Amino acid sequence: VELRDAVCLVTGASSGIGRATALELARAGARVVLLGRDRARLERAAAEVGGRALVADLARAAEAARAAAAAAEPFGPVDVLVNNAGIGLAGPFAAAGPRRLEELVAVNLLAPLLLTRALLPGMLERGRGHVVNVASVAGHVGVRGEAAYAATKGGLVVFTESLQQELAGTPVGVSLVSPGAIATPFFERRGSPYGRSRPRPLPPERVAEAIAGAIARERASVFVPRWLSGPARLHGALPGLYRRLAERLG
Numbered sequence: 001v002e003l004r005d006a007v008c009l010v011t012g013a014s015s016g017i018g019r020a021t022a023l024e025l026a027r028a029g030a031r032v033v034l035l036g037r038d039r040a041r042l043e044r045a046a047a048e049v050g051g052r053a054l055v056a057d058l059a060r061a062a063e064a065a066r067a068a069a070a071a072a073e074p075f076g077p078v079d080v081l082v083n084n085a086g087i088g089l090a091g092p093f094a095a096a097g098p099r100r101l102e103e104l105v106a107v108n109l110l111a112p113l114l115l116t117r118a119l120l121p122g123m124l125e126r127g128r129g130h131v132v133n134v135a136s137v138a139g140h141v142g143v144r145g146e147a148a149y150a151a152t153k154g155g156l157v158v159f160t161e162s163l164q165q166e167l168a169g170t171p172v173g174v175s176l177v178s179p180g181a182i183a184t185p186f187f188e189r190r191g192s193p194y195g196r197s198r199p200r201p202l203p204p205e206r207v208a209e210a211i212a213g214a215i216a217r218e219r220a221s222v223f224v225p226r227w228l229s230g231p232a233r234l235h236g237a238l239p240g241l242y243r244r245l246a247e248r249l250g
């Protein structure tokens with residue numbers, strides 16, 4: 001998809017990676033619909049990018065369907081869907097609250113499925129479209145203390161890969177973007193700070209550039225930073241060795 005004049009729906013655009021992505025796509029000439037729950041922050045971000053705010057709570061399946069329909073109102077049918085909205089959860093799995101687990105699956109996994117399901121037929125019909133799913137390196141390798149979060153992101157990873165196989169040869173592209181630690185309010189909002197000294201969190205603009213690049217250059221999978229594809233590859237090729245290293249090095 002050529003980004004100039006493309007209609008892009010970015011979820012989770014009131015903050016962090018989504019906000020930076022809305023800015024990056026607008027800079028490339030796209031018309032951006034910014035989705036989130038916080039109306040004030042969303043409208044501020046929309047004003048900055050000359051886009052439109054769309055308030056919806058993706059934890060509710062019915063709102064995801066409504067949002068997919070409403071996204072076409074300001075500028076016309078959606079050409080690019082960036083499934084970025086997400087929440088974290090850290091701590092021992094045995095202590096995770098059932099409600100929070102439901103919310104995690106609803107926002108991080110079910111909402112991207114529902115939004116893609118709602119918008120994909122139109123993209124196929126018009127012969128033009130791109131879906132970007134923002135997963136996490138956690139979804140490739142698993143992370144101690146983040147089992148539920150990693151499970152939702154792992155689901156998004158295989159959803160993306162399956163959809164890529166299914167849509168090969170169609171005019172709709174699908175990209176997976178897998179960030180490592182990024183400096184956004186994500187950690188504070190999940191209620192537990194980023195606890196490692198390395199790798200140092202990167203600015204969200206780095207992910208935004210990767211997302212815009214993945215759309216423009218039809219990239220199947222991008223890690224931010226790029227070296228994080230190393231652990232993911234090691235995990236895929238030698239899972240036993242990866243497990244031993246993860247146990248030893250954390």
Ligand SMILES: NC(=O)c1ccc[n+]([C@@H]2O[C@H](COP(=O)([O-])OP(=O)(O)OC[C@H]3O[C@@H](n4cnc5c(N)ncnc54)[C@H](OP(=O)(O)O)[C@@H]3O)[C@@H](O)[C@H]2O)c1
Pocket residue numbers: 011012013014015016017018035036037038039041056057058059060084085086087088107134135136137178179180181182183184185186187189204
């Ligand atoms: N930061 C990292 O280190 C990191 C690493 C790997 C992957 N990621 C992924 O990157 C994505 C963006 O995260 P971020 O770091 O930019 O975090 P963030 O600054 O906390 O932003 C999260 C965004 O998701 C939206 N959101 C949360 N719950 C929602 C709901 N129920 N309905 C609609 N929107 C909702 C928030 O909007 P409202 O507050 O307006 O609802 C916000 O705009 C997430 O999928 C996250 O898992 C982040």
